[in-house]
Amino acid sequence: MIDITDRRRFADLLATTTVAAYVLVALGTAVSTTDSAPTCSTFLGCSSDPAHLTLSGEVLLFWGHRLAALVTGVLVAASGLAVRKAAVGRRAARLVGCVVVLFPVQIALGAAIVVGSPAIARTVHLALAMLIFACLLLALVRTLDDHPREETAPSVNGPASSSGEQSERVSAASDDDIGETATSSERATGSVSRLRRTAGAYLTLTKPRLMWLLCLVALAGMGLATLTGAPLEPTTAIATLAGGVLAIGASGTFNHVYERDRDRRMNRTNDRPLVHDLVPARNALVFGLALAATSTIVLVTWVNALAAALTFAAIVYYAVLYTVLLKPNTAWNTVLGGGAGALPAVIGWAAVTGTVGAPALALAAVIFLWTPAHFYSLAIAFREDYARGGFPMYPVVEGVPAARRHVAFYLGATLLAASVLGWIAGLGWVYAVTSIALGSVFLRSVIRQYRTPTDEVALRSFYVSNYYLGAILLAIVLETLLVAA
Numbered sequence: 001m002i003d004i005t006d007r008r009r010f011a012d013l014l015a016t017t018t019v020a021a022y023v024l025v026a027l028g029t030a031v032s033t034t035d036s037a038p039t040c041s042t043f044l045g046c047s048s049d050p051a052h053l054t055l056s057g058e059v060l061l062f063w064g065h066r067l068a069a070l071v072t073g074v075l076v077a078a079s080g081l082a083v084r085k086a087a088v089g090r091r092a093a094r095l096v097g098c099v100v101v102l103f104p105v106q107i108a109l110g111a112a113i114v115v116g117s118p119a120i121a122r123t124v125h126l127a128l129a130m131l132i133f134a135c136l137l138l139a140l141v142r143t144l145d146d147h148p149r150e151e152t153a154p155s156v157n158g159p160a161s162s163s164g165e166q167s168e169r170v171s172a173a174s175d176d177d178i179g180e181t182a183t184s185s186e187r188a189t190g191s192v193s194r195l196r197r198t199a200g201a202y203l204t205l206t207k208p209r210l211m212w213l214l215c216l217v218a219l220a221g222m223g224l225a226t227l228t229g230a231p232l233e234p235t236t237a238i239a240t241l242a243g244g245v246l247a248i249g250a251s252g253t254f255n256h257v258y259e260r261d262r263d264r265r266m267n268r269t270n271d272r273p274l275v276h277d278l279v280p281a282r283n284a285l286v287f288g289l290a291l292a293a294t295s296t297i298v299l300v301t302w303v304n305a306l307a308a309a310l311t312f313a314a315i316v317y318y319a320v321l322y323t324v325l326l327k328p329n330t331a332w333n334t335v336l337g338g339g340a341g342a343l344p345a346v347i348g349w350a351a352v353t354g355t356v357g358a359p360a361l362a363l364a365a366v367i368f369l370w371t372p373a374h375f376y377s378l379a380i381a382f383r384e385d386y387a388r389g390g391f392p393m394y395p396v397v398e399g400v401p402a403a404r405r406h407v408a409f410y411l412g413a414t415l416l417a418a419s420v421l422g423w424i425a426g427l428g429w430v431y432a433v434t435s436i437a438l439g440s441v442f443l444r445s446v447i448r449q450y451r452t453p454t455d456e457v458a459l460r461s462f463y464v465s466n467y468y469l470g471a472i473l474l475a476i477v478l479e480t481l482l483v484a485a
Ligand code: HEM
Pocket: 209, 210, 211, 212, 213, 214, 217, 333, 334, 335, 337, 338, 340, 341, 342, 367, 371, 374, 375, 378, 466
């Protein structure tokens, strides 16, 4: 009989090893990009050169990498020893076996880099580190999947509340309560509150809660461009962000218009302005068109034609490709739709340089891979709601366990892509430390979804995904400012 305690302990050990391996990959990439390796040119020790003893970001990265290698090595050895007793599936055991074999090769490559530093050894070392992390993550997901657990509790969105109830809720707070006997001052107050409510409804159409993160993406794209030496004028930065905000507002509004009937059926969305006719659909459409036109005018006038064209493409991507074609028709909607959110990275870069560059594409790849890890956790929690709306979201079509697996895979890919971004863009220790800290928190929150498969825990992962991305984007901006200073 399988000893559950052993397997549970093994899963904990493997989870710790996976997080340690991630830290190792990220530190290794940072050592490479900051050229910290020459600060210490002997294997396993350092010369007495005072440069090695002076505390700096680079020296900390270098020693952090060695310490992480030691800790991960011990954890890999322990996992290799524990895997048999844990009675996990054959695939998970094979993956752990691969890591046990690859790890000494990785140490030998590391030694080769320190003493001789051939460029090819560095590249293979980085690739192998990523492979080791990927094997561990796959083994972990397989082990956790095997692990007996309670069934997923019912979805947080609960039973459908009729939109009639919602309407009552909204209209209860409406100006209609102003009775026929209202005084003129009460009537004036009524018009002010009506105006306020209408303004609030228009604001809601623009999906303002998404804006801070998308603006940070564009800002990071601009920051990466300045690392190449290109100057960033304040007018360009302000106009790019303004054009972006208007564009997000436009595409969000189109999304509200197109989805108003399905929104009515979902608890999460049945209080939206168009569901309650707070704004007529035609007016919303005109509002969206006006926002899109203003965005294009702002970008063409104060930024450049490429940034304007890419932003217009992003509006069409979100409003037509994602909202009309992908979202109601395929479970691939999130993966393919991620391209819309990735575009602001390229837009930011294009605003500064008038071109498209590799670091911007690397940042776009991070956002693209992050999107399913971000959204599937929310879709797990609201799966019943999405089913009611008739949307074929991945957890609705493929089930919660498959969606949870995909969250883990896309998260792994995001963390690796973020390391590659640091490498390509030559980002320093601020970015490294931030991505390691928040990446580990993100990884742990996703692992927790297996241990405690509740919607609250899934929702927490969703919020952590936003903090992770927000933090690494801020770190990129900070690195830019440090270089500029
Ligand atoms: C296909 C791609 C995406 C899908 C399907 C998706 C889905 C969602 C949904 C359904 C919400 C909840 C919105 C609400 O209740 O008002 C949300 C919130 C959010 N999303 Fe995404 N998202 C995607 C991509 C992105 C991208 C690319 C970003 C930014 C880079 C982003 C940033 C945010 C933020 C900041 C929130 C607000 C969280 C909060 O309420 O605090 N999302 N997303």
